[in-house]
Amino acid sequence: MLDLFLNAVVAGILLGGFYAAVTVGITIVFGMLDIVNIAHPAFIMLGSFIAYYVNQTYGVDPIVIGVVATPLFFVLGMAMYRIYYTSFERRGQEAIRGLAFFFGVLFIGEVSLILVFGVDYRSVDASYIGTNVNIGPVGLPMRLFVPFVVSLVMLGLVELFLGRTFFGRAIKAVSQDRLALQLMGASPARIKEIAFGLSIATASIAGSMLIIIGPVEPSIGRDYIGRVFAICVLGGMTSIPGTLIAALIIGIAESFTATFYGPSWSPAIAFGLLLLVLAVRPAGLLGR
Amino acid sequence: MKRSPLPFWIGIVVAAALGIAATRVVDNQYYYFAAYVVLQYIVLSTGWNILGGYTGYVNFGVAGFFAIGAYSSVVLIKWLHAPMPVLILVGGLVAGLVGLGTGYLTLRLKGVFFSIATLALAIVLQTFVTNWDYVGGSRGVYTIRPRTVMFFGNYVEFLFIVMFGLALGAVAIAFLIERSWIGRGMAAIRDDELAAEAMGVPTLRLKLFATTLSGALMGIAGAPYPYYVTYLDPSSGFNLSYAVNSVAMPLIGGTTSWVGPVIGAVLLGTVQQVATVTISSAVNLLIVGLLLVFFVVAAPDGIVGLITKLVRKRA
Amino acid sequence: MADALLQVREVTKRFGGFVALDAVSIDVAPGERLGLIGPNGSGKSTLVNCISGVLRNDSGTILFGGADVRAMPAHQRTRLGIARSFQIPKPFASMTVLENLAIPLEYAAKEWAHPGQVIADAQEILGQIGLAQKADERSNGLTQIELRKLELARAMAAKPKLLIADEAMAGLSANEVDDILALLFMLNERGITIIMIEHIMRAVMRFSQRIVVLDAGKKIADGAPDDVVRNPAVEKAYLGE
Numbered sequence: 001m002l003d004l005f006l007n008a009v010v011a012g013i014l015l016g017g018f019y020a021a022v023t024v025g026i027t028i029v030f031g032m033l034d035i036v037n038i039a040h041p042a043f044i045m046l047g048s049f050i051a052y053y054v055n056q057t058y059g060v061d062p063i064v065i066g067v068v069a070t071p072l073f074f075v076l077g078m079a080m081y082r083i084y085y086t087s088f089e090r091r092g093q094e095a096i097r098g099l100a101f102f103f104g105v106l107f108i109g110e111v112s113l114i115l116v117f118g119v120d121y122r123s124v125d126a127s128y129i130g131t132n133v134n135i136g137p138v139g140l141p142m143r144l145f146v147p148f149v150v151s152l153v154m155l156g157l158v159e160l161f162l163g164r165t166f167f168g169r170a171i172k173a174v175s176q177d178r179l180a181l182q183l184m185g186a187s188p189a190r191i192k193e194i195a196f197g198l199s200i201a202t203a204s205i206a207g208s209m210l211i212i213i214g215p216v217e218p219s220i221g222r223d224y225i226g227r228v229f230a231i232c233v234l235g236g237m238t239s240i241p242g243t244l245i246a247a248l249i250i251g252i253a254e255s256f257t258a259t260f261y262g263p264s265w266s267p268a269i270a271f272g273l274l275l276l277v278l279a280v281r282p283a284g285l286l287g288r
Numbered sequence: 289m290k291r292s293p294l295p296f297w298i299g300i301v302v303a304a305a306l307g308i309a310a311t312r313v314v315d316n317q318y319y320y321f322a323a324y325v326v327l328q329y330i331v332l333s334t335g336w337n338i339l340g341g342y343t344g345y346v347n348f349g350v351a352g353f354f355a356i357g358a359y360s361s362v363v364l365i366k367w368l369h370a371p372m373p374v375l376i377l378v379g380g381l382v383a384g385l386v387g388l389g390t391g392y393l394t395l396r397l398k399g400v401f402f403s404i405a406t407l408a409l410a411i412v413l414q415t416f417v418t419n420w421d422y423v424g425g426s427r428g429v430y431t432i433r434p435r436t437v438m439f440f441g442n443y444v445e446f447l448f449i450v451m452f453g454l455a456l457g458a459v460a461i462a463f464l465i466e467r468s469w470i471g472r473g474m475a476a477i478r479d480d481e482l483a484a485e486a487m488g489v490p491t492l493r494l495k496l497f498a499t500t501l502s503g504a505l506m507g508i509a510g511a512p513y514p515y516y517v518t519y520l521d522p523s524s525g526f527n528l529s530y531a532v533n534s535v536a537m538p539l540i541g542g543t544t545s546w547v548g549p550v551i552g553a554v555l556l557g558t559v560q561q562v563a564t565v566t567i568s569s570a571v572n573l574l575i576v577g578l579l580l581v582f583f584v585v586a587a588p589d590g591i592v593g594l595i596t597k598l599v600r601k602r603a
Numbered sequence: 604m605a606d607a608l609l610q611v612r613e614v615t616k617r618f619g620g621f622v623a624l625d626a627v628s629i630d631v632a633p634g635e636r637l638g639l640i641g642p643n644g645s646g647k648s649t650l651v652n653c654i655s656g657v658l659r660n661d662s663g664t665i666l667f668g669g670a671d672v673r674a675m676p677a678h679q680r681t682r683l684g685i686a687r688s689f690q691i692p693k694p695f696a697s698m699t700v701l702e703n704l705a706i707p708l709e710y711a712a713k714e715w716a717h718p719g720q721v722i723a724d725a726q727e728i729l730g731q732i733g734l735a736q737k738a739d740e741r742s743n744g745l746t747q748i749e750l751r752k753l754e755l756a757r758a759m760a761a762k763p764k765l766l767i768a769d770e771a772m773a774g775l776s777a778n779e780v781d782d783i784l785a786l787l788f789m790l791n792e793r794g795i796t797i798i799m800i801e802h803i804m805r806a807v808m809r810f811s812q813r814i815v816v817l818d819a820g821k822k823i824a825d826g827a828p829d830d831v832v833r834n835p836a837v838e839k840a841y842l843g844e
Contacts, residue, residue, distance in 0.1 A: 036400045087585040104581035111574045226408030271408040479695040487682040488711030
């Protein structure tokens with residue numbers, strides 16, 4: 001019993017670290033910049049399937065693929081923001097139309113993947129998948145541990161970027177005071193463009209890790225929407241450390257549920273927590 | 289406030305008469321099957337639009353509300369052999385309550401949280417239904433249509449008339465709301481919620497009303513579904529198609545009045561019914577998704593908006 | 604003040620660690636013309652938001668006509684008789700000018716008015732404010748001053764006892780400022796208590812019977828315009844040492 005418990009906790013922590021990597025893109029774009037990119041999971045799925053394709057065709061390690069693809073995803077993210085900005089933000093219509101736009105993109109993403117890859121589950125091959133490292137009663141599955149480590153590294157890099165570089169600090173500044181930034185001479189749209197690019201770039205790596213953790217098919221992106229926004233809100237919206245802690249909490253909660261009640265209830269956990277968090281937050285349209 | 293409502297009601301009566309006449313004349317069952325789907329989308333789109341277009345709050349979990357209606361019916365049919373009116377009533381009631389609950393938890397916050405919650409809700413409902421054996425779980429459940437039915441040749445024609453009536457009813461409700469003080473209050477919320485509240489509009493109450501009514505209509509659309517499809521499983525009840533079409537049809541048709549969802553449903557619905565015989569359902573959905581994005585980006589006021597602009601240019 | 608219309612007592616409002624309002628107390632007599640001034644960031648808008656119900660104050664009481672409005676959402680306070688215009692005009696963009704007024708006429712009213720009456724009332728207000736010809740125009744096509752007039756017209760349509768005009772004249776020309784001023788005087792003559800928040804000093808000086816000054820969330824002056832203007836604390840707040 002203790003074994004089960006410990007393993008559930010450890011698996012939860014490892015999963016949680018990964019969830020943080022999935023969420024950090026949303027933390028940047030929604031938490032800090034108020035852009036509701038519900039299509040983020042679609043980019044993660046894209047990352048997964050690119051990793052699948054290259055891995056199966058050329059035998060490259062998935063995470064390496066994910067990292068190599070980041071410039072591509074970065075540019076893709078910037079392009080997405082440009083479209084969003086010209087169509088909605090500039091006209092002040094981001095509320096309904098912007099949301100519908102991202103929903104459309106999410107949908108197009110999923111259906112496109114179904115058209116190209118079909119609805120079957122796909123997985124990748126890597127030397128460490130399937131091996132475990134045992135520390136006493138606890139087993140560390142490498143397919144969880146490696147993404148966990150990579151996730152922490154990625155989070156650390158993002159946090160450094162936000163804290164130490166000009167553009168990173170500009171992103172933080174935009175999230176707090178748009179006018180101040182304009183007076184400084186930097187254009188908020190340009191900053192947001194880079195932030196969006198960064199956000200989608202993280203999806204490349206997150207996607208490659210997703211397919212290492214388990215087999216993937218196009219529709220599981222939607223499972224992540226509730227999770228990702230729950231983690232972002234629970235983590236305080238704007239902080240990377242907060243995102244990590246919230247992700248760990250949800251990871252452990254899901255792991256426990258999966259161990260003792262069955263894995264199919266996992267999406268419900270995150271959603272339940274999301275509703276709880278939303279219900280408990282201070283009311284009011286101006287409240288944040 | 290100004291135009292007479294008479295033409296609309298005359299139109300409703302004429303439409304009803306045409307619908308009933310059609311069942312006397314048309315024999316090919318395929319038309320009833322196809323028309324049922326289009327009419328179903330009229331109800332779904334109109335229901336969606338009351339909250340989305342009139343009030344400005346976007347529901348991405350339409351499939352969930354639709355499935356609530358369908359699965360409530362499964363329960364009622366299995367348990368009580370309940371007649372159609374009861375199925376519709378209960379389906380609407382349960383879906384309306386779920387809408388109310390979701391709204392109550394999220395509508396005090398920014399609109400995006402409501403939208404995210406509806407998206408997540410649909411997934412959770414699907415999980416729940418998949419694990420519920422009484423309604424068949426992932427294996428699905430069979431519903432047998434009654435052999436005979438009064439007035440109509442067969443049950444499929446009956447289903448067609450039921451959905452036809454529901455479509456007319458939904459459109460009539462939308463029309464009435466649109467022209468009433470409730471509709472004006474909703475428009476104020478959509479245009480500027482803070483200003484609306486400051487001008488005396490009870491925004492929370494109106495939003496909850498819209499969410500409940502919208503949810504109820506979507507559940508009502510799903511209530512006859514088990515009989516229509518005879519074999520219902522979660523993947524068809526929570527079909528991706530409902531998710532995107534119910535959002536795309538009003539946005540493409542036009543969201544400010546009852547006309548938009550009807551145009552969107554009829555156009556897109558008919559095209560898809562015709563297309564599914566020639567292209568795969570995945571390509572079909574892809575096209576709908578692309579149309580949605582295109583219209584949202586390039587023609588935000590929808591087809592109704594485009595027509596209005598054309599008419600104004602001529603004048 | 605014994606039978607003040609509005610009593611703000613020790614109202615405090617914090618945003619995280621930042622104290623926007625610090626135990627502010629103000630009484631406003633029925634029919635009074637009160638000016639509320641202070642440097643940017645002094646808490647004026649926060650105070651307006653707390654009075655009108657957009658924000659909830661953390662501590663202190665707000666009484667309107669003797670009733671404690673703390674638990675009331677903003678729309679209820681509007682029905683009670685508090686109306687405010689917004690600093691940056693927030694018209695209902697999809698509606699015509701007339702329809703913009705129909706909203707408060709229908710929703711802020713205490714008893715039901717039938718549609719013909721609503722239209723008549725709206726047209727009368729538009730006439731008084733000088734927007735009668737624009738009645739059927741879409742509100743998002745108006746000029747800046749027309750938008751500001753519409754803001755005030757909407758607040759008037761709520762038939763308030765207390766009207767808070769939040770920087771209604773910002774960015775307007777001298778003539779336009781006089782227009783708005785005349786309008787506010789006319790409303791006051793009809794018995795509406797008015798709180799004017801402004802940076803345009805000549806307007807505030809002409810209009811106010813009494814001026815309250817906020818600085819960094821605290822009330823630093825409260826009295827006749829001439830006295831307040833000569834108050835050293837007020838000078839310091841605006842000009843520094």
